[in-house]
Amino acid sequence: MVRMALVPRLLEARGLDATPPIRARLAQAGDEASARLLDIILHDEIGHVGLGDAWFRRLCGERGLEAEPTYRELLTIYGAPWPQAPFNEAARLAAGFSTAELAALAHPD
Numbered sequence: 484m485v486r487m488a489l490v491p492r493l494l495e496a497r498g499l500d501a502t503p504p505i506r507a508r509l510a511q512a513g514d515e516a517s518a519r520l521l522d523i524i525l526h527d528e529i530g531h532v533g534l535g536d537a538w539f540r541r542l543c544g545e546r547g548l549e550a551e552p553t554y555r556e557l558l559t560i561y562g563a564p565w566p567q568a569p570f571n572e573a574a575r576l577a578a579g580f581s582t583a584e585l586a587a588l589a590h591p592d
C-alpha cells in the first residue's frame with residue numbers, strides 16, 4: 484500500500500505533470516520527433532499511475548482505510564515531497580485521481 488502511494492501515485496504522477504512543459508519546449512525548439520516520443524511516454528505513464536492507483540485503492544479498502552486521506556497521511560509519515568500544483572489534471576483524472584483529491588493536494592490544510 485505504501486509503495487503504491489509513493490511510487491506510482493507520487494513519483495510517476497509527478498511525471499504526468501512534468502511532461503507537457505518539456506514537450507512544449509521540445510516542440511518550440513523544432514524537435515517534433517522527441518515531442519512525439521513524450522506523447523507516447525505520457526500515455527504509457529497514465530497507465531502506470533492508473534494501475535498503482537487501482538491497487539492503492541484496493542489495498543486501502545482491504546484495510547478499511549479511506550484511500551485519499553490515507554494517501555496524504557502517508558506522504559506526511561514518510562516525509563515525501565508534497566505534490567506541487569499545477570497538476571496535469573486531465574492526465575491525473577484519467578489515472579484515477581479525483582477532482583476533490585487534486586483540490587486537497589493543491590491546498591493542503
Ligand SMILES: [Fe+2]
Pocket residue numbers: 495527528531532
Ligand atoms: Fe512509469
